[in-house]
Amino acid sequence: MGFQYNEYYNEATGLTVGVNRVLFSEQSPYQMVEVYETDTWGNLMTIDGMVMLSEKDEFVYHEMISHPALFAHPNPKRVLIIGGGDGGTAREVLKHKSVEHVDMVEIDEAVVRASKLHMPHVGDFNNPKLHVLYEDGIAFVKNVKTPYDVIIIDGSDPVGPAEGLFKKQFYVDCYNALTENGILTAQSESPFVEKYHDSIRSIMNATRETFAVAKLYTAFIPLYPTGFWCLTYASKGINPHSEEVLARVNAGVPAIASTLKYYNEDVHNGAFALPNFVKAIFE
């Protein structure tokens, strides 16, 4: 016998998912981590009652938070992931041959444990280039000794331990932890949900004041509130649509295209087209 998992993003409006059974449920020192076996989306992880990923839809988020930056950078060797405990972002990053070292700084080992146990195909945890550190990412970026080429902010929604991921000082610290050609991407909530508009504005203001290039881009994520999700791209100078980058995308995508279910050359461009009401949130 199953039950319905509900996530309301706006009063009583939201997502409802048929759940067969609970596979994992643990109140960690930081948050409530749960994994459900669902009717049609495979296993689904939630944190504090918010969907993080399902086995069936995670490809969208993980490809889209990784490849626009990894292809835009001419030679990404060192990558830092803040959060990302399920391992999906690291898996996509590690598809890029130039990458030599990935630090994944996840505050909560329960997330990694739940993913390894119940979503074994999401992570690539045995990859020797991947280094998992159970630390607070916000403190970590303040003390980076060897800078990174790409930093990916793969945190949860702006409540609990992820709240600081939406503040300006964090982006200044990230800027300082990046190399000269450095690029940052960050998950940035849904423009259809009014309570998230402040988060979108915070990230866009913080990155525009700190980085030379700062743009919002989009992805269809069916199990996130409204299905319309934003991500932020910020860099010290590399425009994601310069001729040089587009040439790099066109040359690089074919090598890993067979592993990509969402990202491609067209999506690299099209994802940055913002509807008027989205631009109006932060312009």
Add this chain to the structure above:
Amino acid sequence: MGFQYNEYYNEATGLTVGVNRVLFSEQSPYQMVEVYETDTWGNLMTIDGMVMLSEKDEFVYHEMISHPALFAHPNPKRVLIIGGGDGGTAREVLKHKSVEHVDMVEIDEAVVRASKLHMPHVGDFNNPKLHVLYEDGIAFVKNVKTPYDVIIIDGSDPVGPAEGLFKKQFYVDCYNALTENGILTAQSESPFVEKYHDSIRSIMNATRETFAVAKLYTAFIPLYPTGFWCLTYASKGINPHSEEVLARVNAGVPAIASTLKYYNEDVHNGAFALPNFVKAIFE
């Protein structure tokens, strides 16, 4: 006291909406038409238990089913809308100054009545250029005497009276009902919902076999299943991204930009970028 409206697109997974009260509920000769007052999306219309539109999100669908075709055509004068009883598509079409005559062929007058009563700002029913005909659109297109510049298929999902809107003969009839430069657009379901894949394939096969140009494009529609919605663009020759069309889009959008909440020059291009898994459905 309210209740939850649920639309499951996949077993027990779907949308749940907080409803304050039922405003309209009528079993017409064709289908069950209902309007709910919701918690945060304004009034919401459903047909046979499937969301058609809400006052808050209808702008996406109506702008996106109209403007790509209306801007691509060099001089659209006569427009046919099949379905579209809520009036939102006609409203967007009528923003184009060249348009002289719009025939809206809606099989079910209950849909028009419900919209006029409970969504008074969606339609533009007093516009003298708009002619509402309560007829079967599938039969109507077989007998068109004066051809149209643009035909918009604004029907509901492929069950009940809308089933024929997904069959090849219908697209052949539409082709024959179009002028030399004719363009057609059609709502084409969600690629994240497996049961809709046959519909996407049907429309793409039918339009590719019939028209010179046939492309799928996308829009974020928060209250439709998964939030990821497809539309089809088909034409007798006009490519939606030719230099001529892009010049027309860039020249024409500013005149109505203040009324547009979704569509703009970037979206005109970006919406046609299809993720790999979407292309794989029909290629």
